[in-house]
Structure formats: C-alpha cells, structure tokens
Amino acid sequence: MIGRLPQSRTTAWWLVVVGGLLTVVAVAVVVSLGLGQVNIPVGDVWAALTGGHEEGNLASRIVLDLRLPRLALALLVGAQLAVSGAILQGVTRNALASPDLLGVTAGAGFVAVILVLVIPDAPRALLPFAALAGGAASGTIVYLIAWKQGVSPERLALTGIAVTAIFQAAVTAVVTLSVENNNVQLALQWLTGSLYGRGWEDLWLLLPWSVAGITVALVVAHKVNLLLLGDHVAAGLGMRIEQARMTLVGIAVMLAASAVSITGTVAFIGLVIPHLVRLLIGADHRLVLPVSAIAGAILLLVADDIARTVVPSLEIPAGLLTALIGAPYFIYLITRSKTRISV
Amino acid sequence: MTSIQAGRQPHPVAALHFGLFGALIIGGLVLLALGIIVDTNVGIVDMDLGQVTRALLVDDHSQARTIIWELRFPRALVAALVGGSLAVAGAVMQALTRNPLASPSLTGVSAGAGFAVVLSLVLWPARPLGLTPLIAFVGGMAGGTVVFSLATRSVVTPVRLALAGFATASFLLAMTTGLLLLSHDTVGTVYFWLAGGVAGRGWQHVEVIVPWAVVGISTAFIMSRQLNILLLGEDVARGLGISTGRTRVILMFLAVILTAAAVGVAGPIGFVGLIAPHVARFLIGTDHYRVIPLAAVFGATLVVWADVGARNVQRPLEIPVGIVIAMLGGPFFLFLARRNA
Numbered sequence: 001m002i003g004r005l006p007q008s009r010t011t012a013w014w015l016v017v018v019g020g021l022l023t024v025v026a027v028a029v030v031v032s033l034g035l036g037q038v039n040i041p042v043g044d045v046w047a048a049l050t051g052g053h054e055e056g057n058l059a060s061r062i063v064l065d066l067r068l069p070r071l072a073l074a075l076l077v078g079a080q081l082a083v084s085g086a087i088l089q090g091v092t093r094n095a096l097a098s099p100d101l102l103g104v105t106a107g108a109g110f111v112a113v114i115l116v117l118v119i120p121d122a123p124r125a126l127l128p129f130a131a132l133a134g135g136a137a138s139g140t141i142v143y144l145i146a147w148k149q150g151v152s153p154e155r156l157a158l159t160g161i162a163v164t165a166i167f168q169a170a171v172t173a174v175v176t177l178s179v180e181n182n183n184v185q186l187a188l189q190w191l192t193g194s195l196y197g198r199g200w201e202d203l204w205l206l207l208p209w210s211v212a213g214i215t216v217a218l219v220v221a222h223k224v225n226l227l228l229l230g231d232h233v234a235a236g237l238g239m240r241i242e243q244a245r246m247t248l249v250g251i252a253v254m255l256a257a258s259a260v261s262i263t264g265t266v267a268f269i270g271l272v273i274p275h276l277v278r279l280l281i282g283a284d285h286r287l288v289l290p291v292s293a294i295a296g297a298i299l300l301l302v303a304d305d306i307a308r309t310v311v312p313s314l315e316i317p318a319g320l321l322t323a324l325i326g327a328p329y330f331i332y333l334i335t336r337s338k339t340r341i342s343v
Numbered sequence: 344m345t346s347i348q349a350g351r352q353p354h355p356v357a358a359l360h361f362g363l364f365g366a367l368i369i370g371g372l373v374l375l376a377l378g379i380i381v382d383t384n385v386g387i388v389d390m391d392l393g394q395v396t397r398a399l400l401v402d403d404h405s406q407a408r409t410i411i412w413e414l415r416f417p418r419a420l421v422a423a424l425v426g427g428s429l430a431v432a433g434a435v436m437q438a439l440t441r442n443p444l445a446s447p448s449l450t451g452v453s454a455g456a457g458f459a460v461v462l463s464l465v466l467w468p469a470r471p472l473g474l475t476p477l478i479a480f481v482g483g484m485a486g487g488t489v490v491f492s493l494a495t496r497s498v499v500t501p502v503r504l505a506l507a508g509f510a511t512a513s514f515l516l517a518m519t520t521g522l523l524l525l526s527h528d529t530v531g532t533v534y535f536w537l538a539g540g541v542a543g544r545g546w547q548h549v550e551v552i553v554p555w556a557v558v559g560i561s562t563a564f565i566m567s568r569q570l571n572i573l574l575l576g577e578d579v580a581r582g583l584g585i586s587t588g589r590t591r592v593i594l595m596f597l598a599v600i601l602t603a604a605a606v607g608v609a610g611p612i613g614f615v616g617l618i619a620p621h622v623a624r625f626l627i628g629t630d631h632y633r634v635i636p637l638a639a640v641f642g643a644t645l646v647v648w649a650d651v652g653a654r655n656v657q658r659p660l661e662i663p664v665g666i667v668i669a670m671l672g673g674p675f676f677l678f679l680a681r682r683n684a
Contacts, residue, residue: 094502094503094506096503096506096507096509096510097506098510100509100513101506101509145677145681146680146681148681154500154502155680155681157502157505157506158444158501158502158505158676158679158680159677159680159681161449161505161506161509161676161680162673162674162676162677162680163673163677164509165448165613165614165669165672165673165676166669166670166673166674168516168669169613169665169666169669169670169673170666172534172537172538172663172665172666173538173662173663173666175534176534176535176538176662176663176666177657177660177662184534185524188520188523188524189524191520192517192520192521192524267513267514267517268513268514268517271510314525316521316525317521317524319517319521320517320518320520320521320524323514323517323518323521324518326514327510327511327514330510330514331489331511
C-alpha cells in the first residue's frame with residue numbers, strides 16, 4: 001500500500017519543497033544551456049535568450065537552435081513520465097507500478113523498431129506518431145485483458161508484465177532478424193531512450209500532449225486520493241470506481257506514450273520520482289502530482305546533461321543514466337524494512 | 344493458479360498417484376525423445392527419419408552422420424539440458440519463495456546472468472567457454488538479490504514479487520542495451536545471444552552445461568523433502584528441525600546455479616521456469632519428489648520442441664528459440680495472471 005492519507009504536512013513545508021525544486025530547475029536550466037561540447041558563459045546564454053546577440057552569432061545559435069529545444073523536451077518528458085508514474089502507482093495502489101508496467105513503453109518500442117528496421121523507407125517523421133499509437137494501443141490491450149468485471153490493481157500489474165514480456169520478445173526477434181540492417185544502432189538508441197538530435201519540431205509535437213495531459217491530470221488528482229482508500233470506501237463515498245480508474249489510466253497512458261514517442265523508452269523516472277515525492281510531502285496526490293512533475297523534469301534534465309557532457313565525443317543515452325540513478329534508489333527502497341511506503 | 348501451498352493431494356489413492364506419475368514421466372520422455380529426433384531432422388540438408396535414426400545410432404562415416412552427430416544432435420541435447428535446468432530452477436524458486444510467479448526470468452536472475460555474460464563478451468571476448476556459467480552465476484546472484492531478500496524477509500504477495508523482479512529485470516535490460524550501444528562492433532552476435540537460443544551449439548557446450556545441470560537437478564531432487572517442508576511455512580519447518588536460514592541459502596544458490604548454467608550456454612531464455620513447474624504441479628500435486636523430475640522432463644521437452652519451431656518458422660533463417668518460448672509463455676503468464684489476481 002502507498003502510505004496513509006492524508007499526511008499531516010503543513011502548507012509551509014510543501015511551499016518550501018516546491019520553491020526549492022523550482023530553484024533547482026532554474027539553476028539547472030541555466031547551467032544546461034551553457035554546458036556542452038562548447039561551453040558558453042552564463043552572460044552569453046542570457047544574451048542569447050534575451051536577443052542581445054546579433055543575427056547568426058554562434059553562441060546564440062547553439063543555445064537557441066540546439067540546446068534550448070532539447071532542454072525543454074527533457075523537462076516535458078521527465079515531467080510527463082513522473083506524473084504518469086504517480087497516477088499509476090496511485091491507481092494500482094502499488095508503489096512499484098510505473099508506465100513501463102502498463103506495456104506502454106514496450107508497445108511503443110515494438111512499433112518504433114518495426115518502423116525503423118522493417119520499413120526503413122518510411123519517413124522518419126512518422127516515428128513519433130507510430131510510437132504513440134503503439135504505446136496507446138498496448139496500454140489499451142493491457143487494460144482490456146485485465147478486465148474481468150472491473151479491473152483489479154493486481155490483475156492490471158500482472159497483465160502489464162506479461163504483455164511487456166511478449167512485446168520485448170517481439171522487439172528482440174525483429175532486431176535479431178535484422179542485424180545486417182544499418183539502422184540497428186538507431187533502434188537500440190531508441191530502445192534505451194535518448195534526447196540526442198531532438199529539436200524544435202519534436203518539441204512542437206509533444207507540447208500539446210504535455211500541456212493537455214498534465215493539466216487534466218492535475219484536475220482529476222483528487223480521484224487518486226479516493227481510490228487509495230480502497231474500492232469499498234471510494235464506492236461508499238459515491239465514486240464510480242471503474243470510470244475513475246479508466247480515466248486515470250487513460251491519462252497516464254497518453255502522458256507516457258507521447259513522452260516515449262519522442263525520446264524512446266526512458267526508464268525509471270515514472271517508478272522512482274513519485275516515491276521520492278511521497279517521502280517528501282506525503283500521499284495527497286493533489287500535491288504529489290505537481291511536485292512529481294517538477295522533480296521528474298529535473299531528473300531527466302540532469303541525466304541528459306551528464307549524458308551530453310561526461311564523454312563529449314560519445315552520446316550516452318539519457319535513459320541509461322536515469323536507470324543508473326533510479327535503480328540504486330529503488331533497490332535501497334525495496335530492501336529497507338518496515339517503511340511507510342512499503343512495497 | 345495451481346496452488347503451491349502444501350497439502351494439495353489430487354489423488355488420495357497412493358498407488359494411482361504413482362501410476363499417474365510414472366505415466367507422465369514416461370509420456371514426457373517419449374515426447375522428449377521424439378522432439379530430439381525431429382529437431383535433428385530439421386536443417387538445410389533434408390533427411391528422412393530412417394537416415395536420422397541410423398546416423399544417431401551407427402557411425403558409418405557418412406556425411407549424414409557428421410551433420411547429425413556433430414551439429415544437430417548436440418544442439419538438441421543442449422536444448423534439452425537448458426530446458427531441464429531452467430524448469431527445476433523455477434520449481435525451486437517457487438517453493439523457496441512460496442510464490443507461484445517466481446521463476447528465473449521474473450526474479451531478475453536471468454537478466455542479471457545475461458548482463459554479466461554480455462559484459463564479459465564485450466570486455467573479454469576471448470574468455471574460455473567453460474567460464475561463462477561462472478560469470479553468469481555471479482550476475483545471476485546479483486540480479487536475484489533484490490527479489491530474494493524481499494521474499495525471505497516476509498511472505499510477499501505474488502504481485503509484489505513480480506513487480507520487484509520486473510523492475511530489476513528492466514534495469515538490467517536497460518544496462519545491457521546501453522552496453523551494446525556503446526560497443527558498436529559486437530551488436531549482432533551479442534544480440535542474437537541475448538535473445539536466447541541454441542543455434543550453433545555443439546559438444547563443447549554440452550560439456551559445459553552437463554556437470555552443472557546434472558549436479559543441480561539431482562541436488563534439487565535430493566532436497567525435495569526440504570522443499571516440501573518449506574512450503575508448510577517457517578514455523579512448521581523449524582518445528583520439524585529444518586535450519587530454514589541455511590536451507591534457504593542452499594536452495595537459492597541451487598536455483599541460481601541452474602539458471603546460470605542455462606543462461607551461460609543458451610542466453611536468457613524466459614518462461615520455461617514458469618511454465619514447466621506449473622504444468623507439473625497441475626498434473627501431479629505439490630510433492631517435490633515428483634514435481635522436480637516431472638518439471639525437468641517437461642522443461643526439456645518444451646525447449647526442444649520450441650527449437651523445432653524456431654528452425655521451421657522462417658526456413659532457412661532461424662529465429663532464437665527464446666522468442667518462440669516467449670510467444671508461448673507470455674500468453675501462459677496472462678492466463679495465470681487472470682486466474683490468480
């Protein structure tokens with residue numbers, strides 16, 4: 001179970017948390033815009049952002065054309081995955097749930113790999129749309145299979161694992177049968193999750209999903225609180241359980257699928273961030289959701305910064321780093337005994 | 344879900360029970376033998392069954408004998424040994440954690456072993472073949488730590504265990520993919536290995552896996568009494584004079600050893616360790632003196648026949664056998680999930 005409701009945290013405390021996180025975002029943004037193969041001083045970054053440079057200035061082009069859209073994408077994708085994970089952990093009443101668990105990432109990955117390896121002539125611009133469709137379809141399949149006079153959280157989780165396993169096998173099959181294909185590197189990069197080479201057009205693709213998804217999620221966040229009380233209590237309080245569950249899972253799927261469709265399968269953000277946030281501010285999801293969004297954005301931004309800069313000649317996929325950061329925390333969490341957020 | 348709680352006795356009459364067990368073992372072995380013969384029959388050079396059987400039994404120095412004896416027969420043998428090892432590993436894990444969803448692939452043991460082997464393929468391509476199971480063992484222990492420590496401390500629900508295993512496995516999968524991505528040259532071979540398969544396996548692979556598989560499976564059989572008692576719960580087991588801590592550690596080592604031997608030779612093939620013990624328990628009940636041998640035979644049969652499928656789906660191309668089994672095992676898992684939760 002995911003802790004008790006409501007935790008008695010004061011308003012002041014959560015203002016401190018939010019304020020602190022927003023400060024971290026601001027600092028991270030400035031630092032990320034300056035860091036890279038070419039390091040740009042803060043003053044120049046500021047000048048570029050405010051239009052203080054003349055047309056065609058190199059620093060200004062690097063900041064505005066390359067780093068700014070990539071940074072914005074990192075923030076959005078991180079936020080979406082974290083919110084998606086927070087919703088799913090609430091709905092399944094399981095602190096180990098994550099967007100990967102609903103088969104969303106695996107389904108998106110499967111479609112993406114098919115597109116990249118089996119139909120190499122297909123225009124690359126189709127990739128996000130195909131992945132989005134694949135992720136959403138896969139999430140729907142999991143939901144439908146798990147349906148047996150309603151969806152129990154346990155059945156949803158197990159079904160997700162099974163469907164994910166099937167998709168992963170299919171992905172492996174496709175990659176194995178096309179090892180001669182030049183696009184294998186691209187496919188693998190996509191499967192690990194990377195922001196390499198993403199630009200403004202990707203950002204414009206994602207933005208509507210991001211804004212709409214996160215807004216709706218925040219509006220319906222109180223339903224998560226009710227579901228956490230258990231089906232009987234929630235029903236007793238006049239809630240339509242299945243309807244609420246379907247709405248929430250639908251939002252989570254759209255958030256995760258659209259995020260993954262741009263970057264590929266970035267791991268562990270949706271699993272780890274909501275945990276961390278609940279430790280900080282308690283289990284009221286009206287607060288957990290927005291704070292998760294900010295924290296998730298920070299995690300992916302920092303991971304992508306490390307990925308870009310640690311070995312400048314080599315683009316490490318950001319998804320590898322989120323896994324490296326997230327997994328130790330997860331293991332610490334799971335091996336700790338008698339936690340408030342037991343697993 | 345076929346319950347793994349102790350005490351389920353589907354056939355009260357012991358004699359009938361043993362008759363059923365004998366029939367199942369013999370039936371399984373016949374299916375296995377048939378599978379091996381059919382598996383050795385498939386390939387680029389077509390042969391009829393008579394030729395195959397003769398080539399298996401007599402060394403007449405013909406080309407057929409070389410193809411069958413040097414290439415196809417050891418491959419089928421590896422498939423059988425891998426299947427048997429994984430199935431018994433799964434049966435042991437399920438009893439040990441008292442959890443019907445425990446299995447090498449759902450606990451992160453397979454993924455850990457797979458990651459360790461990929462790491463060794465990238466860093467030390469020229470390592471001796473016999474070392475692979477050891478490397479896989481180290482990785483498997485690391486991969487299984489999270490789930491086992493979770494399962495040992497208290498009785499966790501199947502869902503929690505599966506979730507913990509899933510998270511561990513997806514972490515290791517991400518690491519493996521990242522590793523492949525950063526080591527451009529080896530992608531093809533490593534990826535094929537990672538899919539789990541027995542293509543191109545020969546006598547040297549049989550030699551690598553035989554000692555591990557034989558020792559592991561027999562030890563599991565010998566420890567059936569402990570497995571049965573552990574199913575009764577911690578208190579009863581202690582009351583019956585079992586040192587549960589030590590027994591658990593030994594059994595965990597055993598499960599990881601069997602998994603590592605299989606993964607080291609054939610890559611991480613999933614679901615065998617889930618399916619075979621379930622089918623065995625469904626048919627014969629929960630007495631591990633019967634479950635272990637039956638699961639071993641079923642697991643071997645499953646992988647051998649899956650290999651037959653893997654070689655025939657896209658002739659002359661082969662798909663890794665692990666994929667065929669995942670296509671069977673995924674739906675089986677779905678079935679378990681729907682029944683259970």
